Amino acid sequence: MVYFYYIYKVMTTKAELTSQYILEVVAPIFNKNGYAATSLSDVTNATGLTKGAIYGNFKNKEDLAIAAFMFTVKNMMKRIADHLSNSDSPIEKLFLITDFYRNYYDYSKQLGGCPVLNIGVDANNQNTLLLQKVRYIIEKIQDQVATIIEDGIEAGEISSEVNAMKFAKRIDTMIQGAIFMTYTMDDNFYILDTMNMLDSIIEKELRI
Amino acid sequence: MVYFYYIYKVMTTKAELTSQYILEVVAPIFNKNGYAATSLSDVTNATGLTKGAIYGNFKNKEDLAIAAFMFTVKNMMKRIADHLSNSDSPIEKLFLITDFYRNYYDYSKQLGGCPVLNIGVDANNQNTLLLQKVRYIIEKIQDQVATIIEDGIEAGEISSEVNAMKFAKRIDTMIQGAIFMTYTMDDNFYILDTMNMLDSIIEKELRI
DNA sequence: TATTTAATATACCAATCGGTATATTTTTGG
DNA sequence: CCAAAAATATACCGATTGGTATATTAAATA
Numbered sequence A, B: 001m002v003y004f005y006y007i008y009k010v011m012t013t014k015a016e017l018t019s020q021y022i023l024e025v026v027a028p029i030f031n032k033n034g035y036a037a038t039s040l041s042d043v044t045n046a047t048g049l050t051k052g053a054i055y056g057n058f059k060n061k062e063d064l065a066i067a068a069f070m071f072t073v074k075n076m077m078k079r080i081a082d083h084l085s086n087s088d089s090p091i092e093k094l095f096l097i098t099d100f101y102r103n104y105y106d107y108s109k110q111l112g113g114c115p116v117l118n119i120g121v122d123a124n125n126q127n128t129l130l131l132q133k134v135r136y137i138i139e140k141i142q143d144q145v146a147t148i149i150e151d152g153i154e155a156g157e158i159s160s161e162v163n164a165m166k167f168a169k170r171i172d173t174m175i176q177g178a179i180f181m182t183y184t185m186d187d188n189f190y191i192l193d194t195m196n197m198l199d200s201i202i203e204k205e206l207r208i
Numbered sequence C: 001t002a003t004t005t006a007a008t009a010t011a012c013c014a015a016t017c018g019g020t021a022t023a024t025t026t027t028t029g030g
Numbered sequence D: 001c002c003a004a005a006a007a008t009a010t011a012c013c014g015a016t017t018g019g020t021a022t023a024t025t026a027a028a029t030a
Helices: A005-011 A014-033 A040-047 A051-057 A061-084 A090-102 A104-110 A115-123 A128-154 A164-185 A189-206 B005-011 B014-033 B040-047 B051-057 B061-084 B090-102 B104-110 B115-123 B128-154 B164-185 B189-206
Strands: none
Touching (some): A040 A051, A090 A164, A164 B189, A189 B164, B014 B061, B061 B090, B061 B115, B061 B128, B090 B104, B090 B164, B104 B164, B115 B128, B164 B189
16 A cells, blocks of 8 residues: 655654544544544444554543544644734734634534534533543633733733733633534524624724 | 322322422433433433333433423523512513523532533534424523513613614523533633623613 | 564454333222 | 222343454565
8 A cells, every 4th residue: 555655754653644544534523423422333434444443543432532622623723823824913813713703613514513612511520531621722722812912912902901811711702602502503693793792892892 | 108199189190200200310410411421221320210110201212311401491491580580670680680690500500510501512413302402492591581672672771772682692692601611611700700791781782 | 575563453342222021019090 | 908000120132332352464674
C-alpha cells in the first residue's frame, strides 16, 4: 500500500495515521450520539476497522471519546482563530466572533453538533475526565475573548470600565444558549437573533 | 398492605399508584444520565421493583423515558406558575421569572438537572418522540412568557413596540444558556449574572 | 530479500442489554 | 371470605456490550 510520504514523514508511524483516520470518522458520531449511545460496533462499522485496530490505537472507549472531543474542538478553534485573523482591531474581532456564529449551525452540523454543548451536557454526572476537558475548553475560549476585550481597552477602542472576564462569560453564555435553542428547535432564528443582540450590546456597552 | 385511601379513591387502581411511584424514583435518573445511559437494571434497582412491574405499567423503555420527562416538567411548570401567582402585575411576573431562576440551580439538582436542557440535548438526533415533547414544552413556556408580555402591553406597563414572542424567545435563550454554563462549570455565577442582566433589559427595553 | 517489529484481524470472554411468556401474588368486587 | 381480575415476580430469550489474548498480516530495517 502506498502512503503520502510527505505526510508519512511527519507522522512517522502508520498507527498515527490510522489514529487520525479513526478520529476523523468517529468524532462526529460521539459528538452526535454521546458517550453511552456510541458503541464499539458503531466505531468499527463506521471506520471499517476491527476492534484490534481500535484498541491498538486507543486504550479504551473513554480514551477514544476524549481524543474525539479534543479532535473536534481543536478543528473548531483553529477555524475561529482563522476567522478572527481577518482583522487586527480588537473590537472588530468581537464582531468577527458573532459573524462566525451566524454560520455556526451549518458548520457545526458537519461536526455532529456543538461539541461543547453536546459533550458538556452528556458528560455531566457521567464522565469526569470528559467533563474536565469540556471545562478546560470553555475556560480557554473565555480567556481568549477576555484577552481580546483587554486588548481593545489598551488600544482605546473599548471602555476601560468594562470587566473583560465578566463580559467574556456573558458572551459565551448567550452564544451557548443560542446554540442549544437552535439545535433543539431546529431553527436558526435563535442564533441569528442572539448575534444581532450581541452586536448591539458590543456597540452600546463596549465601544468608546 | 394499607394505602392512603383518600388518594386511592382518586387514583382508583393500584397500578396508577405504582406508576406514579416509578416516575418519582426514575425521572431524576433518566434526566441525569440520559436515555441510553439509563438501563432497566437502574430502574429496577432504584425502585426495588422487578421488570414485570415496570413493563406492566409502561409499554417499553422509551415510553417510560417520555413519561418521566413529562413528570419532571409538569412539576417544574407548576412550581413556576405558583411562584408567578405572587403578583398580578405582568411586568412584576417577568421579574418573578428571573427571581425563580436565581434559585434554579439548587432546585433543579433535585430533578437531576434541567430537563429541557438535558433531554433536549440527549434526544437530539437520537429519540424523535422525546425530542418532540421537549419542543412542545419549550413552545409552551415561550407562549406563556409572550402572553405575560402582551398582558403587560394591554395593561400599559410594557411598551407596545415590543415584539412579545421575539422577546420571550430571547429570555428563554438566555436562561437556557445560563443553565448550561452553570451546570457544566458548576458555577452559579452564570445564572445569577444572567438574571441580573435580564432584569435590567426588562427595565430598560420593556417598561414604559 | 530476510528478519524483526509494528499494526491489524480473529475469535472469544463474561456481563449486561431490552424485552417477554408464564407463574405467582395481591387486590378487587360480590 | 371467595372467586375473578389485576398486578407483580421469576426465569428466560437472543443480541449486544466493552474488552482481551492470540493469530495473522503488513511494514520497517538491515
